[in-house]
Amino acid sequence: MLDNTMNLLKKLYGDTNYNDAAINIRENCLSCKRQSSENVIITDMEDKSGINILIKSSAKGEKVFIPALISKSNVDDVVRNDFFIEPGAEVTIQAGCAVHTDGESKSTHNGIHRFFIGENAKVTYYEKHLGEGSNAKRIISPVTEITMEKGSSFLMDSIQLEGVTFTERTTKAIVKENAKFDVNERILTTGTQQAISKFDVEVIGNNASVNIVSRSVAKDNSKQTLESKITGSSSCHGHSECDAILEGKGMAIAIPALIANHPEASLVHEAAIGRISKQQIEKLQTLGLDEKEAENYIVKGFLK
């Protein structure tokens, strides 16, 4: 593995010990390290470029790392990962894409992640996007598709803090009976960066729930759009929340859609977009922070 790639890996996961974990590291479009574990088997897709990740029912508290790392310009990478999570499995998956580009050429990383989650399985999915380097364009556009069987749960925790020129994230989910789908998304854009996040979730099982929380900060001249569509086709609960802080000439657009196809579907959307409130800054000033320190503290907490 290249030194640059090692650095990016460290920035994604810190000093993680991978000895007992399943891992597949993708470096500049090619798989450079792969390791299955007793309960997590990683294999190549047969009909196209990509990997299948089988998580056995016997997996309890297992960890899987699937980073995609790009350490040079002029790369156009497409990652395909299919996760097959057997009934009753409990797993934490740490995806992540780090792009370091120098020079003028753009680099693109598009990920297609599909999750097939068996009955009563529990999945925690962390996805971190990191961009760094010169002014070259860095584009990251992941697509995530999730099918959740009865009683399963899926928590998606995604974070993208600066460095990515353009991102369009699409997340689609089908949620069946008693299943629980949760999203925590945090995005920070600066300069002229753009981030688009689209959710399309259909709840088809009774007593299932969806909770999408998106918090974002748009600084300078950056622009963010959140499209959040929840369709309740059963007796279910759905909630989506979009909070955005604006700084400079930053822009944020929230486009919620709630579709209740069932009389017992209960769907709620909340959105708040604006600058940091004066009262919040003043409270922290009374604790000894100056105005800039107070703003930074509020933003850091908001995106935590």
Added chain:
Amino acid sequence: MLILDNINYKIDSKEIIKNINYTFEEGKIYILTGPNGGGKTSLGKAIVGLYPTDNGKITFNNVDITHTSISDRAKMGISYAFQIPINFKGLAVKDILSLSCKSEDPKILNSLLSKVGLCGKEYLERELDGRLSGGEIKRIEIASVLAKKNTNFYIFDEPEAGIDLWSFKELISIFKELKKENKTIIIVSHQEKILELSDYILVINKGTIEKSGPSKDILPTLISNEKENNCEGCLKKELS
């Protein structure tokens, strides 16, 4: 010692505080009382720097702080508990307490919460996002102010609002404890039990000090006024 020398504060052309002169001495409890909209909160906010005074002079421990920023006044030892506590999405109770006391030690944070009758285990990780009750967030606001170590001048704006009887008794103990430590305390309140704690009472009305003096002199006049008028802004006894 904090001296207000002819301070004024206007919003547009409306005079909110008019020509206020007063000296707050060390180790005393002062109550600001009076009708709603009279200028009590504005006076507290002017002292802490949240409202800039239009003219006059504020001196704190022999230093002119008239044009000193809010954060520098805080660093000098002036603390303010807001009447309506502020919510923060993303910040937990432990974050605001840590920021105030400059420590992340859970033992210290727990002890701060226990001072206001809350259990650290239950509250430290809770987010200040509006889901806490009015009484809970009020107690956390007070804890965040008590957490500041260098404070020797406290302003509490209606600290009793929204809190239950048990917490109210705790609050009284907190004020007595601070007084023992020779701290100066200003409390904006109409609550009789709190007024009884005070050394001095200032009745603020129409932006001016309508009446002021030792508590023993002013309190009886307020009680007799209440009996005569039974009007808004008079003493509240429901927690006594």
